[in-house]
Amino acid sequence: MGPLHGVRVLDLSDPKGHFGGKLLAGLGADVIKLEPPLGDIGRSYGPFLDDQPGPERSLYWWYYGAGRRSISLDLHSSDGIELLLDLCQTADVVLETCQPGRDRPFDPVALSDHFTDLVVLSLTPFGQTGPWRDFAWTDAVGLALGGPMGSCGYDNIPGTPPIRPTEHHAGHIASYFAATGACAALYERQQSGLGQHLDISMHECMGFTIESSAPWALYEEHPLIRQAGRHAGPQPTEPWQYPTADGRLINIFGMPRSEASWLALVSFIQSHGMGQNLSDLDLLDGRKRQLGLMQPTVALMLADIAEFIAANQAETIYAGAQAAGAAWSIIRSPDEAVEDPHWRSRGFFVDLEHTEFDRSVLVPGAPYILSETPWTHGRRAPLLGEHTAEILCGELGLSDTELGALIAAGVAR
Amino acid sequence: MSDEQPSEHSNPPPLGGVRVIDFTWIVAGPTCTRLLGDLGAEVFRVENEQTLDSIRFGRPHPNGFDPPDSSGMFNWLDRNKRSITLNARHPDGLNLIKRLIRVSDVLVENYSSRVLENWGLSFEEQRAENPSIIYVSLSGFGHSGHQRDYSTWGPTAQALSGLTAMSGLPDAPEPAGWGYSYLDHMAGFTAAAAITAALRHRRETGQGQWIDLSQVETGMALTGSATLDFTANGRRYRETGHPPGNRAVWPRTAPHNTYPVAGHDNWLMITCASDDQWQAFCEVSDHPHWRTDRRFTTLPARLRHEDELDELIGSWTAGQDGRQLMQRLQAANVPAGVVQNGVDLVLNDPQMASRDWTVTRDHPVIGPHRTDGLQIRFSRTPAHRDRPGPVLGEANDYVFADLLGLDQAEIAELRANGALG
Numbered sequence: 028m029g030p031l032h033g034v035r036v037l038d039l040s041d042p043k044g045h046f047g048g049k050l051l052a053g054l055g056a057d058v059i060k061l062e063p064p065l066g067d068i069g070r071s072y073g074p075f076l077d078d079q080p081g082p083e084r085s086l087y088w089w090y091y092g093a094g095r096r097s098i099s100l101d102l103h104s105s106d107g108i109e110l111l112l113d114l115c116q117t118a119d120v121v122l123e124t125c126q127p128g129r130d131r132p133f134d135p136v137a138l139s140d141h142f143t144d145l146v147v148l149s150l151t152p153f154g155q156t157g158p159w160r161d162f163a164w165t166d167a168v169g170l171a172l173g174g175p176m177g178s179c180g181y182d183n184i185p186g187t188p189p190i191r192p193t194e195h196h197a198g199h200i201a202s203y204f205a206a207t208g209a210c211a212a213l214y215e216r217q218q219s220g221l222g223q224h225l226d227i228s229m230h231e232c233m234g235f236t237i238e239s240s241a242p243w244a245l246y247e248e249h250p251l252i253r254q255a256g257r258h259a260g261p262q263p264t265e266p267w268q269y270p271t272a273d274g275r276l277i278n279i280f281g282m283p284r285s286e287a288s289w290l291a292l293v294s295f296i297q298s299h300g301m302g303q304n305l306s307d308l309d310l311l312d313g314r315k316r317q318l319g320l321m322q323p324t325v326a327l328m329l330a331d332i333a334e335f336i337a338a339n340q341a342e343t344i345y346a347g348a349q350a351a352g353a354a355w356s357i358i359r360s361p362d363e364a365v366e367d368p369h370w371r372s373r374g375f376f377v378d379l380e381h382t383e384f385d386r387s388v389l390v391p392g393a394p395y396i397l398s399e400t401p402w403t404h405g406r407r408a409p410l411l412g413e414h415t416a417e418i419l420c421g422e423l424g425l426s427d428t429e430l431g432a433l434i435a436a437g438v439a440r
Numbered sequence: 441m442s443d444e445q446p447s448e449h450s451n452p453p454p455l456g457g458v459r460v461i462d463f464t465w466i467v468a469g470p471t472c473t474r475l476l477g478d479l480g481a482e483v484f485r486v487e488n489e490q491t492l493d494s495i496r497f498g499r500p501h502p503n504g505f506d507p508p509d510s511s512g513m514f515n516w517l518d519r520n521k522r523s524i525t526l527n528a529r530h531p532d533g534l535n536l537i538k539r540l541i542r543v544s545d546v547l548v549e550n551y552s553s554r555v556l557e558n559w560g561l562s563f564e565e566q567r568a569e570n571p572s573i574i575y576v577s578l579s580g581f582g583h584s585g586h587q588r589d590y591s592t593w594g595p596t597a598q599a600l601s602g603l604t605a606m607s608g609l610p611d612a613p614e615p616a617g618w619g620y621s622y623l624d625h626m627a628g629f630t631a632a633a634a635i636t637a638a639l640r641h642r643r644e645t646g647q648g649q650w651i652d653l654s655q656v657e658t659g660m661a662l663t664g665s666a667t668l669d670f671t672a673n674g675r676r677y678r679e680t681g682h683p684p685g686n687r688a689v690w691p692r693t694a695p696h697n698t699y700p701v702a703g704h705d706n707w708l709m710i711t712c713a714s715d716d717q718w719q720a721f722c723e724v725s726d727h728p729h730w731r732t733d734r735r736f737t738t739l740p741a742r743l744r745h746e747d748e749l750d751e752l753i754g755s756w757t758a759g760q761d762g763r764q765l766m767q768r769l770q771a772a773n774v775p776a777g778v779v780q781n782g783v784d785l786v787l788n789d790p791q792m793a794s795r796d797w798t799v800t801r802d803h804p805v806i807g808p809h810r811t812d813g814l815q816i817r818f819s820r821t822p823a824h825r826d827r828p829g830p831v832l833g834e835a836n837d838y839v840f841a842d843l844l845g846l847d848q849a850e851i852a853e854l855r856a857n858g859a860l861g
Contacts, residue, residue: 029637030637030638030640030641031637031640031641032641033644050633054633054634054637071691072665072690072691073665073689073690073691073692074665074668074669074672074673074675074690076672076673077673078673086664086665086668086669086672086673087664087665087668087690089668089672090664090665090667090668091664136819139819153791154795154817156794156795157790157791157794157795158790158791158794159790159791160791162770162775162777163717163769163770163773163774163775163776164775165696165711165713165775167686167688167696167709167711168709168711168775168776168777169777171698171707171709171777171778171779171780172709172777172778172779172780172789173780173785174780174781174782174784174785175618175622176709176779177779177780177781177782177784178618178619178620178781178782179607179616179617179618179619180616180619181609181612181616184609184612187609188686188698188700188707188779189698189707189779190607190608190609190616190685190686191607191686191698191709192603192606192607192617192618192622193606193607193682193683193684193689194606194662194663194664194665194666196622196662199626199662200625200626200629203626203629203630203632203633204629204815204816206633206637207475207479207629207632207633207636207816208816208818210633210636210637210639210640211454211455211479211636211816211818212454212818212821213640214454214455214636214639214640214643215454215455215456215821217640217643217644218643219451219821221820223818223819223820223821224818224819225816225817225818225819226816226817226819227815227816227817228795228815228817230791230792231792231795231797231813231814231815232815234785234792234797234812234813235625235812235813235815236622236625236626237620237782238467238620238621238622238624238625239498239499239513239620240620240781240782241516241782241812242500242512242513242515242516242517243499243500243512243782243783244781244782244783244785244786244787245512245516245782245786245798245809245810245811245812246500246502246512246516246806246809246810247500247502247512248783248786248787249500249783250781250782250783251619251781251782253616253619254619255612255614255616255617256604256614256615256616256617257595257617257619258595258619258620258621259619259620261499261500267595268614268615268617270613276614276615278595278596278599278604280593280595280596281591281592281593281595281596349587349589349590349591352591354580354590354591354592354593354596355596356592356595356596356597356599356600357599357600358599358604358605358614358615358617359599359600359601359602359605360602360605360606360666360676360677360678360682361601361602361605361606361660361663361666361667361670361677362602362666362667362670362675362676362677363602364600364601364602364656364660364663364667365667365670365671367600368586369581369585369586369587370585370656370657370660372584372585372586373582373584373585373654373657375654375657375660376671386672388668388671388672389667389671390664390667390668390671391657391660391661391663391664391667392661393657393661394630394653394657394658394661395630395631395634395651395652395653395657395658396582396584396651396652396653397634397637397638397649397650397651398563398649398650398651398652399641399647399648399649400637400638400641400647400649
């Protein structure tokens with residue numbers, strides 16, 4: 028049982044909040060996904076199983092939709108809204124992602140006022156107020172306006188734009204605030220007995236994920252220079268990514284800080300017959316090894332390190348450097364990360380059965396191990412409306428005839 | 441910049457009454473405890489004068505370089521926290537930590553995986569002091585598995601999880617990756633979510649627990665689509681022209697890219713998620729004939745001719761004012777946004793300004809300065825941003841005398857023998 032055992036969440040989110048609903052499900056809440064009759068838009072996102080599109084074949088949905096039950100209701104019908112209100116009677120948390128001025132089926136603040144013990148989370152691109160609140164939005168537009176993208180890109184390829192890291196990171200970032208906000212509000216409710224409305228602006232969430240860009244802007248009004256494969260900074264810095272003999276890349280940012288670790292790294296490199304300049308006595312002083320200041324000692328050091336990396340295999344370099352206490356890494360693609368046995372030994376990747384397709388798929392699991400209330404991967408992503416009857420008839424007490432009429436009218440599916 | 445004054449809220453904040461022992465440093469751990477502090481927890485950073493957090497020296501220093509209390513980076517990341525100075529490697533220092541554990545709710549640390557164990561503060565040892573303690577270890581590789589002694593910084597974890605490789609231009613010799621330690625922030629947020637969930641569980645059952653976080657795992661949890669494309673379809677990420685620059689991957693739409701606008705290095709992101717948005721774009725574009733151009737009328741056609749499409753759009757946007765263009769496209773319901781940097785968020789962003797994203801606070805060394813926003817606006821129990829980052833050791837008297845009941849002679853002795861300070 029997870030730490031949110033006994034909590035029921037009505038998840039009305041679109042891709043902006045899919046990860047948030049998944050987090051709450053993983054923490055043990057009973058998360059009911061309310062989908063429109065044509066299905067959640069996430070079902071149309073690739074990649075697809077065997078590259079064949081279809082609402083039950085979206086691997087995006089298999090991942091982001093997992094752990095929930097699905098009920099399909101048309102919230103733009105009065106019957107649909109009535110059923111939503113009935114469901115709210117049974118729920119602790121509502122997660123919704125509609126922009127205030129965009130065809131919103133209900134007013135979340137009014138909902139919160141009406142159900143005083145309900146925690147209503149509104150996770151929207153810009154929040155409930157302000158001149159941009161109804162801006163047309165995609166994850167990429169969010170990352171552009173929100174700041175993360177402005178720090179990413181190339182200094183060594185002229186004329187290239189800032190680069191948007193792929194996947195759905197505006198949603199990922201804001202979803203952690205949705206999950207934390209929900210838990211904090213539930214914690215407070217245990218004492219006060221009262222719910223409340225939470226206004227979460229994804230734009231503001233991203234403003235707290237740009238690291239040193241924030242203090243440089245807040246205090247000095249000084250923009251940073253984006254630089255390939257390393258931190259943006261107020262000045263140009265040395266590269267961190269170096270090619271190996273087997274065509275991969277090593278990131279050397281985690282240089283040793285202690286003298287013992289530095290000497291161990293030098294000894295590892297020199298055991299391969301290279302890195303003679305690394306014995307330079309100046310480099311024993313940690314300050315002379317510090318990256319980011321364009322020091323001549325660092326240029327000397329990096330020239331030897333680049334030569335060593337170019338002559339060796341990535342896995343050898345990675346294991347040897349880490350053993351010496353240097354936090355170097357291989358730049359892996361996600362498929363390569365799956366193959367590292369360390370994560371298997373921690374039980375991170377888990378198998379999820381999709382019996383409809385006679386398939387079992389390895390998926391990333393819990394982002395944290397809770398000793399007493401473990402993350403429950405729970406059920407595979409639901410089929411569209413898979414639990415409509417279970418919930419409407421089994422829990423709300425509708426008769427089969429009533430459900431039949433709702434389905435015939437296109438209100439439920 | 442708003443002049444909103446530190447406020448007296450009618451209701452206590454959501455985590456009011458929660459006490460956190462904060463053994464964090466650099467960025468990942470402090471990100472977590474900043475959020476807990478914003479939410480109202482009482483957070484004590486445990487620092488040691490001999491081995492200060494290097495962020496206390498981190499730039500910028502807005503009022504001149506005068507560590508340990510002059511760093512803007514530290515003040516930004518460590519607001520709403522208190523600071524005590526103590527040496528946990530000294531037996532008397534360790535004893536004080538154990539006494540503090542007895543009157544606290546949460547202990548968070550982001551050291552390498554054996555550090556607290558070596559001090560004598562394993563989870564079992566913490567639990568012996570306080571059976572309902574919530575202990576959070578945030579390390580690179582977690583506290584189990586054969587590589588538990590490997591270590592990470594944010595960029596290390598980004599590279600190992602796949603996130604670095606998933607950001608860049610398709611033909612470049614290296615990925616662009618992330619221009620900052622994204623996973624320091626994300627691992628911190630992950631920890632905060634787990635802690636608040638565990639607090640709720642503890643209030644229900646009285647049970648504490650140990651939360652073991654691996655920074656690399658927090659990153660791999662963000663690669664679901666690409667990972668399943670491999671584990672279900674067998675497709676390796678690099679086989680498919682990835683990373684895709686600023687074009688869309690999943691869902692695959694076009695146009696979806698950055699286009700140059702007037703000024704130096706200014707860019708506008710334009711993404712049409714549907715044929716309707718493409719039609720609307722053409723109306724705004726001064727090239728309404730693009731609407732009927734067969735190369736572009738449907739999504740599959742636009743994808744086939746994406747190079748031409750991007751070139752035409754780029755030649756139209758070049759030289760135009762980015763913000764005006766964004767407003768025109770938005771008025772037609774086309775998702776478009778200029779690429780903003782941190783300075784834009786602070787100075788040029790009417791949305792942020794309208795919601796008082798920055799307010800002025802004071803600091804004994806840095807002086808009046810801006811602090812940034814709260815991410816979660818609670819209608820009934822607001823979070824806060826009233827307290828600046830702590831001056832080193834400012835809470836020593838409060839913790840050692842008021843909370844733990846030491847008298848001044850004892851405190852002086854502990855300071856003299858190296859347990860405090």
